[in-house]
Amino acid sequence: MSTFKAPRGTYDLIPPVSATYLAVREAISAPLRRSGYGYVETPGFENVELFARGVGESTDIVTKEMYTLTTKGGDQLALRPEGTASVLRAALEANLHKAGSLPVKLWYSGSYYRYERPQKGRYRHFSQVGAEAIGAEDPALDAELILLAHDAYRSLGLRDFRILLNSLGDAECRPVYRAALQEFLRGLDLDEDTRRRIEINPLRVLDDKRDAVQKQLTGAPLLRDYLCDGCRAYHAEVRELISAQGVTFEDDPKLVRGLDYYTRTTFEFVHDGLGSQSAVGGGGRYDGLSEMIGGPALPSVGWALGVDRTVLALEAEGVTLDLPDATSVFVVPLGEEARKVLFGVVAELRTAGIATDFAYGGKGLKAAMKAANRSGARYAIVAGERDFAEGVVQLKDMESGEQTPVPLDKVVPTLRTKLN
Ligand code: AMP
Numbered sequence: 001m002s003t004f005k006a007p008r009g010t011y012d013l014i015p016p017v018s019a020t021y022l023a024v025r026e027a028i029s030a031p032l033r034r035s036g037y038g039y040v041e042t043p044g045f046e047n048v049e050l051f052a053r054g055v056g057e058s059t060d061i062v063t064k065e066m067y068t069l070t071t072k073g074g075d076q077l078a079l080r081p082e083g084t085a086s087v088l089r090a091a092l093e094a095n096l097h098k099a100g101s102l103p104v105k106l107w108y109s110g111s112y113y114r115y116e117r118p119q120k121g122r123y124r125h126f127s128q129v130g131a132e133a134i135g136a137e138d139p140a141l142d143a144e145l146i147l148l149a150h151d152a153y154r155s156l157g158l159r160d161f162r163i164l165l166n167s168l169g170d171a172e173c174r175p176v177y178r179a180a181l182q183e184f185l186r187g188l189d190l191d192e193d194t195r196r197r198i199e200i201n202p203l204r205v206l207d208d209k210r211d212a213v214q215k216q217l218t219g220a221p222l223l224r225d226y227l228c229d230g231c232r233a234y235h236a237e238v239r240e241l242i243s244a245q246g247v248t249f250e251d252d253p254k255l256v257r258g259l260d261y262y263t264r265t266t267f268e269f270v271h272d273g274l275g276s277q278s279a280v281g282g283g284g285r286y287d288g289l290s291e292m293i294g295g296p297a298l299p300s301v302g303w304a305l306g307v308d309r310t311v312l313a314l315e316a317e318g319v320t321l322d323l324p325d326a327t328s329v330f331v332v333p334l335g336e337e338a339r340k341v342l343f344g345v346v347a348e349l350r351t352a353g354i355a356t357d358f359a360y361g362g363k364g365l366k367a368a369m370k371a372a373n374r375s376g377a378r379y380a381i382v383a384g385e386r387d388f389a390e391g392v393v394q395l396k397d398m399e400s401g402e403q404t405p406v407p408l409d410k411v412v413p414t415l416r417t418k419l420n
Contacts, residue, residue: 009116009124017311021127023321024310025109028129028152035148037107037131042086044111045069048078054085054261054293058200065114079113083130083304084261084286085293091134092295102135103300109307121277121309130283132302134290139234142265142285142301143241149269149281149303150247156310157319161271161280163249165242167235168203168256169227170263170287177226178202188216203256209276222253231264238265261286265301271309273316280313281305325376328419329356330398332368334384342383345393345411352412354419372398379415 006012013021033039048068055061067079080086087106091097096104109129116122131148133141146163153161169177185198185205194213197205206217227235242249249267257266266284274280283303290298314321331346333339342358349356357375359368365382372380382403383393392405395414406414 007124009118011123019323019326020311020314020321021307023323024156024307024314025127025129027156028149028305028307028310029107029109030155031148031151032107032131035105035144037105037133040087040090040106040108041110042080042083042090042108044113045077045079046086046089048076050085050089050293051078051081054088054289055082056201056261058197058204061114065116067113067115080110081112081114083108083110083112083128084132084289084302087130087132087302088134088289088295088298088300089293091132092290092293092298097135097296097298102298103133103138103141104135105131105133107131119277121274121312123308127307128304129307130302130304132300134300135298137287137299139237139265140241142238143245145283145301145303146238146242146249146267147245147247149283149305152305153269153280153310153313156314156321158271158310158313158317160273160317161269161313163242163247164252164255164268164270165239165249166252166255166266167224167227167231167264168262168266168284169223169231173226173228173231174223174263177221177223180221180226181206184220190216206254207256217254224251224253234264257282257284261289261292263287267303269305271313271316274309274312277309279306280309325355325378327355327357327375327377328379329354329415330359330372330375330377330380331356332359332365332372332380332382334365334382338384338388341388341408342381342393345381345408348412349415352416354412354415378419381411 051066052062061081066081069077071077087108091104091106107130111125112128113125115124118124131145133145150163168174181202182198185202190213194205194208206220208214255266255268257268262284264285264287268282269280270278271280281303285301287299289300290296329349331342333342346356346358359371363371378398380396380398381393382396387393391408393408393411394403395406396403
């Protein structure tokens with residue numbers, strides 16, 4: 001072991017488990033790639049002001065959890081705590097909203113950073129796959145995104161997840177509700193921090209996880225009773241479109257989520273096998289965000305699914321993904337001459353697209369066959385001087401143990417046929 005360990009709240013992805021992470025990213029992005037979403041990649045850090053304005057000055061993410069730094073040049077940067085603000089910033093900067101038809105549909109995958117108290121399912125460095133549909137107000141778009149996330153989880157074989165759905169209203173009806181909620185909250189017995197929150201961001205109080213707070217919230221005014229006609233109709237259509245696909249969801253009138261930019265549709269995917277960090281993904285509509293970061297009005301909707309928690313959800317349900325073995329053929333040379341000849345065979349097999357590995361390090365036959373076994377290879381090629389004298393290699397079926405000679409110049413076509 002070295003002197004160093006991964007920083008607190010972080011962990012490394014190491015084989016074989018790392019293969020599951022790749023497969024999860026692949027599975028989450030597959031439905032998006034089939035639905036007109038293009039890949040976008042933005043820097044791991046941004047101007048701190050983007051998040052302050054975009055995520056919200058009053059959110060925990062901005063006030064407590066951002067990794068901020070000042071560069072030698074004096075720029076104030078932050079490691080990205082989430083994806084939406086960056087993706088929207090990139091789309092605006094590239095004028096994607098002017099270049100083609102709307103919505104601009106983008107997906108992304110990457111690392112995010114929040115200085116949170118680490119626990120199972122909550123890390124300081126974590127991984128998300130996300131999607132954003134920018135520049136269209138259409139209940140079908142909200143429904144599409146919810147259905148695509150649902151498809152992603154289903155394709156992974158997950159079953160114990162639920163969709164929580166709510167509407168947060170818009171600039172017309174939310175202020176009226178906000179005032180009513182404030183009025184109610186001011187009458188409760190709350191600590192000073194929470195009292196301050198009532199004035200800055202009262203909706204977030206609904207999100208308080210503490211029992212003592214939750215108990216007092218029974219009877220709190222609910223946004224659904226304050227929705228304006230436009231928001232009510234919009235929400236009804238989102239619900240209808242999702243239901244029509246046979247996908248069930250639960251109405252959660254207290255679902256507000258931790259970011260300020262949401263309007264109308266908000267949703268969260270929760271998994272029941274994860275304990276306290278049960279949200280595997282979430283998202284919603286953010287019609288005002290573009291203007292908040294200096295862009296034109298661009299009503300948009302998106303989500304981000306957590307890769308780390310999705311992997312934990314797979315573990316909780318005992319789902320093992322059907323991952324193809326990394327190596328199909330393992331090549332074992334017997335002796336110095338064989339090492340050179342077979343190294344060439346390895347290269348040929350790889351060029352032919354067959355995943356091949358080699359027994360490096362001058363191992364004896366026994367250790368080499370152990371390595372072949374561990375690699376998961378379906379076939380091993382074993383050969384020494386005696387085989388070359390006859391112009392063959394021995395092809396060993398790792399399942400049956402059966403061994404057959406194959407002419408040296410027929411190795412590639414033989415394996416190609418056998419592996420198909
Ligand atoms: P949020 O933007 O907070 O709604 O996050 C979206 C998803 O990212 C969550 O549902 C989690 O799956 C994941 N996520 C957020 N924060 C963390 C964290 N600190 N550690 C692990 N996963 C996280």
